[in-house]
Amino acid sequence: MKKFDIIPFIFWMILSLFIIILSHKIGLGELHNPGPGLMPFYVSVLMFIISFYLLLRYLFKRVHKEKTIRGDQSLIGLWKIATVVVSLVVYALFLEKLGFLIATFILVTILFKTAGMKRWSFTLMGSILTVLIAYFLFTYLGLSFPRGILQLR
């Protein structure tokens, strides 16, 4: 990932520039009466300087000693991560419409399969059990879930 290290440096620089402008707009005030933008302004100026220094060091020194990545970077790994993230986002978007039981059952089934559960019978049984235990346990603890199309609390 070392070759992609430049991306976060540029991201930090753009972000800090953005915050510098916004802080200035909010109002820096005076030193004897600091405004709400003063601290974020100083912080983002410092952030810009450090990320610019890191960028220069990266471009000119080309330090390759540091390993900056964990994991095996396999396509399967990335595919699993993408599946989990997309499932979580879709779950969040449809939780209130579908209701806790249905949405969670679908999500847990996808998660079990993504995690490597092979047999469908185990996956489905595991998902049903997990959802029911979670539902009864948390409603017992006083939590309320979206009713959704089943109209169950």
Add this chain to the structure above:
Amino acid sequence: MDIFTGLMSGFQVCLQPINLVFCFVGVLIGTLIGVLPGIGPTGTISILLPITFGLPPVSAIIMLAGIYYGAMYGGSTTSILVNIPGEPSSVVTCLDGYQMARQGRAGPALGISALGSFIGGTLSIIFTMFLIFPLAQAALRFGPPEYFSLIWLGMTILIYLAKGSVGKAAVVVLFGFILSSVGIDSISGVPRFAFGIPTLLDGFGFVPMTMGLFGISEVLTNLEESTDRTIFKSKIKNLLPNLQDWKRSIGPILRGTFIGYLLGILPGGGAVLSSFVSYGVEKRLSKNPEIFGKGAIEGVAGPETANNAGAGGAFIPLFALGIPPNSVIAILMGAFIIYGVTPGPTFISQHSHMFWGVIASMYVGNCMLVLLNLPLIGLWVKLLKVPYKVLMPLILLFCLIGSYSLNNNVGDVIVMIIFGVLGYIMRKFGYEEAPLIMAYILGPMMETSFRQSLIMSNGRLSIFLERPISAVTLIIAALLFISSGFSFYHKAKEKVKE
């Protein structure tokens, strides 16, 4: 209230059935997550935080603290039996612990690690009781400039001790400060960086943020790593170390307690650094350093004691100064604030029953942990066989339910997912999440003290150098920062990485 009376009142609080139950639940969960690689105390405390909102604050803090120090016990089991550290603080235990297990001495390795942890944990509580009062007394005299300088020093040490590059850690800290400034400014009442989004007026939710950064991102990282485990199959016998083992271990245990405790107090130090330094010291002091890495009991006793003592020491800056030294304690501090209690110099006098209750619960919790970790070791070994493909969906489900239940709001779930992905990306590029959460917690305190100092001094920045404590603190911070540019620092860091 003197220490003895205080401690007795603490036991009265802690021995109430409800608190005893939550203390047990905390240390049980702590041991469980310590044993299971893939989820640590930071993630677990974040995930369980919403569930504790309905509990009395004392019971909730007793449970959350139990998870923290309980995880230090459990971490060694996986290191010794599977050669995979359950917690980062047990990484060095793998070196000699696993070798001992291979030589048929898994029992004494597990035994000395539990007993050493007990000694280190208990002594650290005693030290805390005696140290906290003078420190809190001194802290009462601190004004905004001292607080600003102390937090500045804390952040500098955190950056200095970061696992990766100093520059990257510094950027993460500054990013944490920026995130903490989102929402309505507490002094002027002006909304900052909220972009008209009502949810952002209160800032990013602390709980969904930590759940994402430590829970979701941990799961995403583990998804691409192999989770095959080979559990050591021999029968575990003779859990109690023999006289020879004790003779070899007592020195490392006592040294580990002191090293762990002192490093636990330092920001960024905590249990992980304590165990590494203890191992290094033991190897250096040993007459036979060549046996280290080949099953030396000193290499298990020292670090395992140190990580527990470090966990105990970490409570000192939280209780006395209101400044958390590491990310787990930062989340605990967040919990305190959510329960309406502000840790700091006045915490002990204003909430003495809570302070002493938590201190007493640590004694009780440590006793429970020895009982949980020695006779029940077989149960924990069986738990190691739970595959990650079963654990992963459960961890994610807990995160989702936890974040939704905060306000019955899908927005919190989305915030958690965003921070989960951000945490994952940060890990991939070699940025740590712990400094971010520390800066997020300390940001508002640092900003308020900075602005109050400027108002006090009529705009003179020199106020930070005119007051002795503040000046000394800033000079130490500057020296640390400068020294990070020297080669000895980089050499030491390379050595730690190796």
